[in-house]
Amino acid sequence: MCRRGVLVGLVAAGLAGCTGAPPRQWDYVGKVPTDRIIDLDAAEDPTVPVVDLRLCERMAEGMHRADGPGRAGRPFNILALSGGGAYGAYSAGVLVGWTEAGTRPEFDVVTGVSTGAIVAVCAFLGPDYDPGLRRFYTTVTNRDVYIKRNEIAGVLSDALADSRPLANMIAIVADEALLKKVAAEHAKGRRLYVGTTHLETRRLVVWDMGAIASRGRSEDLELFRKVLLASASIPGFFPPVTLPVEVDGTGYGELHVDGGVTASLFFRPPRVPREQVASLGPDPLAGSNLYVIVAGKLFADPGSVERKLLKIAEDSISALLYAQTRGDLFQMFAVCLATKMNYNLTAVPADAAAPADATSFDPVEMTALFEVGRKAAKEGDPWRHTPPGLQRGETAPPRAGTRFATRPADGPPAVITVGGTRP
Numbered sequence: 001m002c003r004r005g006v007l008v009g010l011v012a013a014g015l016a017g018c019t020g021a022p023p024r025q026w027d028y029v030g031k032v033p034t035d036r037i038i039d040l041d042a043a044e045d046p047t048v049p050v051v052d053l054r055l056c057e058r059m060a061e062g063m064h065r066a067d068g069p070g071r072a073g074r075p076f077n078i079l080a081l082s083g084g085g086a087y088g089a090y091s092a093g094v095l096v097g098w099t100e101a102g103t104r105p106e107f108d109v110v111t112g113v114s115t116g117a118i119v120a121v122c123a124f125l126g127p128d129y130d131p132g133l134r135r136f137y138t139t140v141t142n143r144d145v146y147i148k149r150n151e152i153a154g155v156l157s158d159a160l161a162d163s164r165p166l167a168n169m170i171a172i173v174a175d176e177a178l179l180k181k182v183a184a185e186h187a188k189g190r191r192l193y194v195g196t197t198h199l200e201t202r203r204l205v206v207w208d209m210g211a212i213a214s215r216g217r218s219e220d221l222e223l224f225r226k227v228l229l230a231s232a233s234i235p236g237f238f239p240p241v242t243l244p245v246e247v248d249g250t251g252y253g254e255l256h257v258d259g260g261v262t263a264s265l266f267f268r269p270p271r272v273p274r275e276q277v278a279s280l281g282p283d284p285l286a287g288s289n290l291y292v293i294v295a296g297k298l299f300a301d302p303g304s305v306e307r308k309l310l311k312i313a314e315d316s317i318s319a320l321l322y323a324q325t326r327g328d329l330f331q332m333f334a335v336c337l338a339t340k341m342n343y344n345l346t347a348v349p350a351d352a353a354a355p356a357d358a359t360s361f362d363p364v365e366m367t368a369l370f371e372v373g374r375k376a377a378k379e380g381d382p383w384r385h386t387p388p389g390l391q392r393g394e395t396a397p398p399r400a401g402t403r404f405a406t407r408p409a410d411g412p413p414a415v416i417t418v419g420g421t422r423p
Contacts, residue, residue: 076270076288077105078341079123080332082325083114083260084295085234085358089137089366090348091119091293093373096134099127100378105289106190108270111206113195113259115295117231121174121209124192125181132173138367144169145361146238159239166238167229174225179213182224186210193268195259196230199240204262230256237359264325265292267332286340291383292332294325294347297354298388326388333387346382348372350393 081091098104104127112120118136122129142148146161182192192209207227212220223243230241233256240255267290272280300322305315329345336343348354352372355365376382388394 076108076285078109078267078270078288078290079107079111079120080265080267080290080292081110081112081116081120081123082265082292082294082296083116083232083258085115086137086355086361086366087295087348087358087369088115088119089295089369090373091116091295092122092133092137093370093375094293094346094377094382095119095123095373096130096370097374097377097379099130100374107291108189109191109193109268111193111195111266111268112231113263113265114232114234116265116293117194117228117259118170119295120192120194121178121182121228124185124190125178134370136169138370139363140169140361140366141363142359142361157239160237163229163233163238166232167225170225170228174221174228176221179221179224182210183213186214189271189273191268191271193266194227194231195263195266196227196241196256197235197259197261199235199255199257202262204259204266205256206266206268227256231259233257234359235261260321264321264328265294265332266328267335283340287342288339289342289344290332290336292329292343292345294329294345296322296325296358297348297350297352298322298326298329299350299394301354330387330389343385343387344383345387346373346376346384347388349376 084091095104106126107123110120110124112118112123119133122133143165145166146163147165148161149157149159151160186192190210194207194209196205196207197203198205209224209227212224212227226241226243230243233239233241235257238257240257242253243256245252245254269285270288272284277284300318305311333343335341348369349372352369353365354369355362373382384391389396
């Protein structure tokens with residue numbers, strides 16, 4: 001789900017006139033990274049917590065990195081894609097660069113929400129769909145995705161924008177030929193899952209897209225398209241999507257919106273025929289790989305906050321969504337520890353330039369973000385193997401007071417004397 005701009009969908013018209021506050025003389029936020037702030041009142045060393053990066057690295061080393069007992073004698077490969085609107089350009093770039101590096105595996109399971117649902121379909125079908133990913137995330141504009149409504153009309157209706165342009169694009173890509181390809185891969189045992197949020201129950205709904213593609217019904221293609229649109233429908237910004245269901249022979253209409261409302265991303269294990277489960281042993285996922293691509297940064301870029309209701313609410317909700325993503329990522333790390341899978345995470349680098357608003361589809365900005373992901377995957381190793389919150393600049397040491405200083409950008413961490421006090 002989108003972070004910056006999410007309040008546009010929640011409190012509508014007021015955000016149109018919000019602008020950043022002018023810098024204040026005492027406002028260091030955004031100018032100095034958190035890991036360079038020295039707490040002058042701290043009597044204890046805040047850089048050596050009991051649970052730290054080294055512990056997580058040792059835990060990760062305990063995962064089985066040898067080939068596991070997966071399908072066809074190789075480990076399973078699972079890909080999870082987050083939401084993020086225009087930030088999906090990074091996810092697309094990583095996949096394309098991964099292909100160019102010649103190391104991208106075939107995924108046994110692909111899951112996605114929001115913009116990640118659209119990327120997921122292409123990732124599931126393989127490198128043949130890389131050109132489409134590149135084209136979508138480097139050329140589309142706002143008018144290709146939505147039509148902005150008059151503010152008054154938006155507030156009085158169910159959304160600020162009309163999502164028909166996005167629905168039209170999905171219809172062009174998700175045609176009968178694509179549906180048949182998804183069904184063919186599903187028949188091989190591979191799985192494609194997309195998440196939406198059911199508004200009436202306030203819960204995540206996971207859709208088996210391969211099963212939908214394989215049913216052989218006239219309405220399958222329309223349902224496939226509607227699920228993708230619903231997963232990307234930011235509540236309040238895009239209208240909810242009505243999905244027809246039948247309960248005890250009676251037809252109903254469920255309202256579904258962005259899957260990122262209830263899960264920034266999600267994990268699903270691979271499917272194995274019942275008669276083969278026993279042959280996989282007590283740790284069927286050991287040695288398998290979970291790859292997680294976050295379409296966004298792990299921590300929001302800091303900045304000044306204007307002391308106005310809507311601006312404060314916007315930044316608070318943004319912080320909440322970032323925290324939800326980090327929590328979901330830590331949960332996935334725990335799943336990997338329990339199952340002995342390998343945890344591989346990549347996200348937009350903290351120092352990378354990125355759009356301030358994930359609902360702003362600017363081809364120039366998205367192309368730059370696409371290239372960040374592509375180059376990281378093609379020319380280096382974009383993966384970290386520990387959850388967010390423990391690497392340099394990610395920790396939140398307790399404050400002992402309100403006196404601070406900054407150290408040089410390349411300087412050592414805060415110095416602690418033997419007695420535990422600062423010089």
